[in-house]
Amino acid sequence: MEWSRKDLVSIAELSAEEILTVLDVSATFKEINRREIKKVPTLRGKTVVLLFYEPSTRTRLSFELAAKRLSADTVALSVSGSSFLKGETIMDAAMNVMAMIPDCIVIRYPYAGLPARLARELSCSVINAGDGAHEHPTQALLDLCSMRERFGRLAGLHVAMVGDIAHSRVARSNVYALKKVGARVSVVAPKTLLPQDISTWGVEVWHEFDPVVKDADVLMMLRVQKERMDEQCFPDEREYAHFYGLDRRRVDMMKPGAVIMHPGPVNRGVEITHEAADGSRSIILNQVENGVAVRMALLYLCLGGSADDR
Amino acid sequence: MIVKGGRLIDPASGRDALADIVIAGGRIEGIFPPGKAKGGGGETIDATGLWVLPGLIDMHAHLREPGQEYKEDIASGSAAAAAGGITTVVCMANTDPVNDNPTVTRSIIDRARAVGLARVLPAGAITMGLEGRRLAEMGLMKRSGIVAVSDDGRPVEDASVLRRALEYASTFGLPVILHSEDKSLAGKGVMNEGPLSARLGLPGIPAAAEEAMVCRDLAVARYAKTPVHITHVSTGGALAAIGACKETSLGMTCDVTPHHLLLTEEALSAYDTVFKVNPPLRTEKDRLALIEGIRNGTVDCIATDHAPHAADEKALDFDLAPFGVIGFQTLLPAIMKIHLEHDIPFMRLLACVTTNPARILGIEGGVLFEGARADLVLFDPKAVWTLTEDRVLSKSKNSPFLGWQFTGKVVRTLLEGRTVHVAD
Incomplete structure (x- = not known):
């Protein structure tokens, strides 16, 4: 075109x-x-x-x-x-x-x-x-590029974005892009890290991570900013990692062929552990x-x- | 002087009829059926085809003098007010220095008298430096000429300070005008919080920031057994809370701005900072609720919140630019637009800028009858015109209505019988 x-x-x-x-x-x-x-x-x-x-x-x-x-x-x-x-x-x-x-x-x-x-x-x-x-439009485009390269398609892929959706430009651009190309989009976060009107976004909203881990083709882990803790969006990193972090236990629950993405820079041990970030499912460096x-x-x-x- | 052949519209008496008005000594000497006037030597003003209205009272404006004369000063602000048919302006205390003492009050009044284009009545600060801690010298400021107190631009965050302020102000018969905003909820917000703020990536100000504070302010006022006036109400919820306590004998009152009546957050989609105001432009649902509030009487007044800002300041990023729009010259055209588009009687709208603010502030004016001060506006209800920057008399040009076509134009403004504005 x-x-x-x-x-x-x-x-x-x-x-x-x-x-x-x-x-x-x-x-x-x-x-x-x-x-x-x-x-x-x-x-x-x-x-x-x-x-x-x-x-x-x-x-x-x-x-x-x-x-x-x-x-x-x-x-x-x-x-x-x-x-x-x-x-x-x-x-x-x-x-x-x-x-x-x-x-x-x-x-x-x-x-x-x-x-x-x-x-x-x-x-x-x-x-x-x-x-x-x-x-952050180029980030979304490179994310879609990496997904299409891995799966050969975008339509129908189930992509779950996990973390600070409310303040993230990466999340915004990805939601728009993925919806336009026909992917299924889930967001996973406590309510404090979601926009107040998330129901109007046309995405699936989850507060619990495990059910999504089992079902998604792509887990896109978003960087958690320390300042959100100061704004009382979550109590501390330990609690955040427990409920919304991607660790070995959750990696083992993932579907065959499912991949892990992260726009970087990675907070190791907070939103993602090193086993998950560096393991075979990670396509972070392809991104x-x-x-x-x-x-x-x-x-x-x-x-x-x-x-x-x- | 005689103003002949105009259609006199006066909300105080309910009179709406053709009349000749004879003016002498700065006051209305007599009102006569057309052609029956007696007396009235000197100038004859032909008002045929025009509406003759009481000079408007704008109970919320920022004239920026002293301290920020690069945005506006009393001379330019008074000229803009006169061009808008506004003969009485209540100017807020957030000048530099703050109007929290009788010396600043006096200087504003003296300066406005020397300019002589509008009656400028200052609002004094509620608290010293608008800091919300210690009460300002309300009694002494009243002796120097304030007509109300307000920390406008900020809420009185400490509820106990608010309680004392309400009790103390009422001791001196001073109305209290409150900017009701929960700062902790509003945070760093720059526009209404909702789907649009999420899409634009701009920090939002939830409707609850206003509604929570309005409810608190009303509760404290009820307890202190004093009225309060909530200024620039912007959400349907806040208005409903005010409406719910209208029936108490205390007389809780409120005003809304023309920009909240004519614009919604949709105006922000191109990040144009001219539309950045506090409280923020809200949703269409809120806008219609405010208009309904005028129709049913919950809204007492329409006030401009005229807030001049220099072009350099408004050229900053949306997050950083200051809040505020100018509004003097578009007040009456905006009212006309609401009258025409929403089928609200003009008389009711006119009361919102004349008798109602006069009553709330306890000041003379806003009326057309024998013996009243001859503050009046000649308004051409049919004139169609477009607001362009060169028509704006304020030093700052931050009007959200630039380029808008309006029906109805101020042709002449009289302040105590003196012509202070004539349209070109």
Whole structure:
């Protein structure tokens, strides 16, 4: 199909067809990443600016490698939360970057809504690398890519997301994406970590983990932030791990062929034990590998590289 | 001066008829059937085809002076009020310094008199520095001219401080205006909590944050045997709680804002910070409940909560931008819109910005009869116009209604018989 977007702000705005297009294109880039010479000239002469206003290692590295392997020039800027809030507003900063005429801005930002605003106001491509508790669309796409690779399909898969659904942009993007492609989605969490209106999301809601462990094809364990404990969303890590952590006992209950995913970084011993994270069911590192290919696909599609160059 | 041929609409007397109004010495000297006026030398104002209304009273506004004159000052705020047909403005105490002492009160009143475009009546703080701990000098501030007390922008969190404040304020005959919000429930919220906040990834303010505090405030007020006025009610639940104790003799009252009457949270879907207000824009169900409250009398007043913020401040991220919209120049057009779209008698809506606030505040004004101060608005009910930024007289342009087309326009405003605004 034709790709007509210059930006990727959210999964909510994508059609199922667009999602599947990204996954198809990703597969071809994955092959390039495994070559001896991991570089194609597709985006030669294009400039990609990575603006990271929140700490990130893997997402930033993944985007940077993706751009470099397509021969784009990259500049990565990491700005700490406290310094950018003083003086210059984020729109000032964005307009200054824009004045240097980049072809693409990849933005990670602690508050929801900025990528949408940049996409509206800037003429270059804008790719959302995570905004507040809103969306993290490339993470969802790489997750779907990894699931499809493992199972050969997405429709009808039972995917269970476990943990902090309320504050997680990864969960939001994944719920939208999985529903669009026809997967069955369950969320598992205490009520304090679910949005108050979860009943309107069209997902199965579970407060008990064990029944879901036995039935799901994919267990996606979400990172638990320590600050949620301070907000009284759960009493302590021990209790959380007992009710919602993935340990050996639960791994042994999983269906044959079922897999474990985690968007990282992993809190070992809290939402997942090392046996589960490092065991044979874990496809956590496949997710990371696919992340580069998916981001290459998006840069390629949004920046309008031609099919021949690929 | 004589205002001839207009349709006089006065909620206090229930009069709705063509009339000539003779004004002398800043007061209404007489009201006569058309063509029968006696006296009234000087200027003749032709009000044919216009409605003649009492000057409006806005019991909730922020004029930002002293301290934040880059957002608004008494001069620009008064000009905007006059352009909106508002002749009396109650300005909240959250200035810098806070209006918690008679010196600040005096300075606001003196400045407003020098400007002379609107009658500015300050609300004093309930507590020193709006901190919710020690009572402000309510008695002395009253002597300097405050007409009410309010810690607006914040709730009085400590219930025992609230109790004492209610008892003390009523000793001096001062109405208490409460911003009822449970801060612990509202948390870092920036919009109504619900499916939309979950989709946008913005922290939510639950309806319960308002409803819980309204219930507490009403319970404390009942116990202290004093009335309270709850300002900017935004949820159906909060309004129901207020409605339920309307029948007590204490006279619990409330106001709603035009933006809560005309907008819902749906306006936020593009993260436009102009729609960031506190309390937040709620659901359509809430909006209709507020409109129903006007129809059935549970809502006493409509007040703008005019809250100017500079463009730089509103340009911040949704999480960081300040709460508030301006509202003076759209108050009457908004009322007209509600009248036309919801079939609520104009007279009832008009009472919400004239007689009702006058009664609650215990002030003169909001009426058109012989001997009353000649504060009046000439309103063209048929004029169709669009709000554009260049029409906004406030220093800040953060109106949620920019680009809206309204029916009904303020043509002229008189303050004590003086013309303080004429539409171009």
